[in-house]
Amino acid sequence: MDRIDQQLIAILRQDGRRAIADLAADIGASRATVRNHLNRLEDRGVIRGYTVQLNTDFDDYPVRAVMMIEIKGKPCPKIVKQLMGVPQVLAVHSTNGRWDYIVELGADNLSEFDDTIQAIRLFESVSLTETSLQLTTYKQVR
CATH class of the missing domain: 1.10.10 (Arc Repressor Mutant, subunit A)
Known part of the structure; x- marks a missing residue:
């Protein structure tokens, strides 16, 4: 180039x-x-397409968050399957750092969001979580 x-x-x-x-x-x-x-x-495939970035005020999920999850013992496919079964879970990422998984969450309101994180915390193998609301998105590439 x-x-x-x-x-x-x-x-x-x-x-x-x-x-x-x-x-x-x-x-x-x-x-x-x-x-x-x-x-x-x-x-050459350097530019694969052009996109639109939406204002998060118009997003399908007005409440967005990331949840870091620590698993008791070894992480296993069962927890991923459980997480993917939660409608508010938008993505599940395995990591190599302190946390075993990082989960992207989207909810229609704070009550639904609270119910979702409470439900995930009750999964049998979840030992610790830390959740942060996303307030402002400055850049997002999809």
Whole structure:
């Protein structure tokens, strides 16, 4: 990747809907040059697509959190299956750090959120949890 490619990617990370003419003006190149670079980046798979970032106020789940979970004994597939059976669990990640799993949660309201974390804490192999509400999302890549 050359300097122009790097500049285009940096700008598009901030605003994936930026017009070709604006991109050209931002980096001091012609529209044809920008279009050629974008086509090449897309063809090579460097740019796989363009996306929309939604305001979290319009998210399906107004209450979002991450829950770190420590398991008694060895982590096992059973706990993952239990977690994935909870409708408010959006993702389950295994980790190599202090916690055995990090779980992303989404709920419609605080009452539902509270019920969810209480239910997970009652799972047989869960020994310790720490949960943090997500307040503001500054960057999210999906």
